[in-house]
Amino acid sequence: xxxxxxxxxxxxxxxxxxxxxxxxxxxxxxxxxxxxxxxxxxxxxxxxxxxxxxxxxxxxxxxxxxxxxxxxxxxxxxxxxxxxxxxxxxxxxxxxxxxxxxxxxxxxxxxxxxxxxxxxxxxxxxxxxxxxxxxxxxxxxxxxxxxxxxxxxxxxxxxxxxxxxxxxxxxxxxxxxxxxxxxxxxxxxxxxxxxxxxxxxxxxxxxxxxxxxxxxxxxxxxxxxx
Amino acid sequence: xxxxxxxxxxxxxxxxxxxxxxxxxxxxxxxxxxxxxxxxxxxxxxxxxxxxxxxxxxxxxxxxxxxxxxxxxxxxxxxxxxxxxxxxxxxxxxxxxxxxxxxxxxxxxxxxxxxxxxxxxxxxxxxxxxxxxxxxxxxxxxxxxxxxxxxxxxxxxxxxxxxxxxxxxxxxxxxxxxxxxxxxxxxxxxxxxxxxxxxxxxxxxxxxxxxxxxxxxxxxxxxxxx
DNA sequence: ATTGCAGCGTACCGTACCGTACGGTTCTGT
DNA sequence: ACAGAACCGTACGGTACGGTACGCTGCAAT
Numbered sequence: 001x002x003x004x005x006x007x008x009x010x011x012x013x014x015x016x017x018x019x020x021x022x023x024x025x026x027x028x029x030x031x032x033x034x035x036x037x038x039x040x041x042x043x044x045x046x047x048x049x050x051x052x053x054x055x056x057x058x059x060x061x062x063x064x065x066x067x068x069x070x071x072x073x074x075x076x077x078x079x080x081x082x083x084x085x086x087x088x089x090x091x092x093x094x095x096x097x098x099x100x101x102x103x104x105x106x107x108x109x110x111x112x113x114x115x116x117x118x119x120x121x122x123x124x125x126x127x128x129x130x131x132x133x134x135x136x137x138x139x140x141x142x143x144x145x146x147x148x149x150x151x152x153x154x155x156x157x158x159x160x161x162x163x164x165x166x167x168x169x170x171x172x173x174x175x176x177x178x179x180x181x182x183x184x185x186x187x188x189x190x191x192x193x194x195x196x197x198x199x200x201x202x203x204x205x206x207x208x209x210x211x212x213x214x215x216x217x218x219x220x221x222x223x224x225x226x
Numbered sequence: 227x228x229x230x231x232x233x234x235x236x237x238x239x240x241x242x243x244x245x246x247x248x249x250x251x252x253x254x255x256x257x258x259x260x261x262x263x264x265x266x267x268x269x270x271x272x273x274x275x276x277x278x279x280x281x282x283x284x285x286x287x288x289x290x291x292x293x294x295x296x297x298x299x300x301x302x303x304x305x306x307x308x309x310x311x312x313x314x315x316x317x318x319x320x321x322x323x324x325x326x327x328x329x330x331x332x333x334x335x336x337x338x339x340x341x342x343x344x345x346x347x348x349x350x351x352x353x354x355x356x357x358x359x360x361x362x363x364x365x366x367x368x369x370x371x372x373x374x375x376x377x378x379x380x381x382x383x384x385x386x387x388x389x390x391x392x393x394x395x396x397x398x399x400x401x402x403x404x405x406x407x408x409x410x411x412x413x414x415x416x417x418x419x420x421x422x423x424x425x426x427x428x429x430x431x432x433x434x435x436x437x438x439x440x441x442x443x444x445x446x447x448x449x450x451x452x
Numbered sequence: 453a454t455t456g457c458a459g460c461g462t463a464c465c466g467t468a469c470c471g472t473a474c475g476g477t478t479c480t481g482t
Numbered sequence: 483a484c485a486g487a488a489c490c491g492t493a494c495g496g497t498a499c500g501g502t503a504c505g506c507t508g509c510a511a512t
Contacts, residue, residue, distance in 0.1 A: 015459090031346040036499060047460045048501075058500065106347070116406045117343020120257040121332070124408020131407055135400075165399045166426065173395035174361075177402055180342045181357055182350020200392065200430055241489095262469060273490045278471065455512085464503075470496090477490075482483100 012068060016054055019044040020068040023061065028110045032117055037061075062114065063129055069107055070133035083152045085206075089198055091145060096171045096194035099138055103176050104190070108134070112180055139164060156207045163205055170197040238294060242280055245270040246294045249287065254336045258343055263287075288340065289355055295333055296359035309378045311432075315424055317371060322397045322420035325364055329402050330416070334360070338406055365390060382433045389431055396423040 012020065022044035027035045037058060041048045055061040102108055112134075115126035143164050149155040157163040171194065178185050238246065248270035253261045263284060267274045281287040328334055338360075341352035369390050375381040383389040397420060404411050 028347065032343065037501080038499075041461090045460080047462085049461095049503085050459060052501070053459090110347075112403075112407075113342050113345055116339050117258065119339055119406065119408045121254065121336075127407035127409070131404065131409055166396065169395040169397075169399035170392065171395075172400065173391045174398065174402070176400070177338075177406075178357065178361075180345065180403075180406075181338075181353035182345040183353070183357055203430060204426055263471080264469075267491090271490080273492090274470090275472075275474095275491095276489060279489090284470070453512105456510090458507105458509085460505105460507080462504085462506105465501090466499105467501105468497105468499085470498105471494105472496105473494080474492090475490105476492105477488105479488080480486090482485085 011071070012054075012064065015046075016064075017068065019046055019051070019054075020065055023065055024069060024107055024110070027065070027114060028106045031110070032114050035062075035114075059125070062118075062126055066111055066115070066126060066129050067133060069111060070137075073102065074137070083154075085154050085202075088145070088149045088152070088154055089202065092142075092167075092198045092201070093191070093194045095138075095142060095145070096167075096197055097190040099171060100175070100190035100193060103172065104179055109179055112176075116180065142167060154207055155202075155205050157205050166204065167197075167201045170200050237297070238280075238290065241272075242290075243294065245272055245277070245280075246291055249291055250295060250333055250336070253291070253340060254332045257336070258340050261288075261340075285351070288344075288352055292337055292341070292352060292355045293359060295337060296363075299328065300363070309380075311380050311428075314371070314375045314378070314380055315428065318368075318393075318424045318427070319417070319420045321364075321368060321371070322393075322423055323416040325397060326401070326416035326419060329398065330405055335405055338402075342406065368393060380433055381428075381431050383431050392430065393423075393427045396426050 019040070023035065023040045026039055026043050037048050037051055040046075040061070041051055051061060055064050112130060115124070115130045118124070119127045143160050146155060146157070146160055146163050146167070150157060150160075155163070175185060245266070249261065249266045252265055252269050263274050263277055266272075266287070267277055277287060281290050338356060341350070341356045344350070345353045369386050372381060372383070372386055372389055372393070376383060376386075381389070401411060
């Protein structure tokens, strides 16, 4: 009969969560090469034996780090409240800015680098884990919002996945890969970037009745210099 | 006085090119873990001593692999011939499809995985090399085409870099990262994807006079099932 | 108090890899 | 033909890491 702590319901005990946190910090700081079993044990003040008892293997530790991190940032899909184009636009912008912030986060970058570096031609175990826990949530959330916008007559598209993919491309562009490759990329604020991307998306997928969300043409938009 | 072979003008001798080719094949097949100095020497039928004499270091070998691969796929920027929107559109579609094919190539994926996996928080040497040799060429080429289109009154935008970034996002979306993470992603033909992306881009950045390149709305476009 | 267990710290083993050294071989220039 | 260099194949040293074993401490339950 074990006393289950509050955090244990996420799959790991509180102590294990602390160890995973240390491992993530170690990974963020020094990359995969710094993520040795001895290093994790030393940083977390635990023994290597416990690591192997809890996670079975080094790969098990890596997988646990991914699932643990994804469990932390889980945000429940906010129920779509009021209708109307401004509300839809604001919600889209909020999600887009949040997406950009998440993708640029230290831990996200480190975990993506880890999964990509581990990926082989045939087997990409961690990569699939990252896609499952990191991409699917944002896709379902954005897709639901797009569907509701279409049901409300604000958006026009046939294939939700296609519309979502376009939206994702407009928001993220190649910033993610550049960040993964170590590019600093000028510090444009995520909010500004999100707003431009959503307006472009609405120009492409907005319903005909509402000709455009913004009076100015997309091509002539002055990018915010802040 | 060494007899310089034809390929030696690229910076490496023919023998060294063969060795780099073997190294690339090894990397594609087994990932970074398979790219050991002994393995490269065995696969290329050369000695480790020669490897260290030619490339100095393991990192030197990795860097040489990147520059060598980029030197192979160098395509000279075709001079923009005739004007007119159909010609511009066709050229954009061609470049876009080529970009998609290159990004999905085995060697490109393997080298990007290598550079990303090696990247640390502060130092990302290979990453910068990949960005320099892999991204800048396509950016300059596409940007020049966009500028010529604007000069010809076919496109309307203020910031070329901004327009290029949007175009890149519309073309690639998140396919690159998905490929790097090991996702198979349905076999949509690059040509079809390129055509849709370019039409979307022209809807956003086409000059006002030519209201749109395609009569059908972008949102209702039936994706080619081929 | 006693007993058992979970876990910490350390030591240890086998292995794999980077980088270097050495003998033998092939090719080139004279 | 001959000298020299370049190079191949292999062997070796040093190091670092993954995984396991062992002694010890503290806590929890009986």
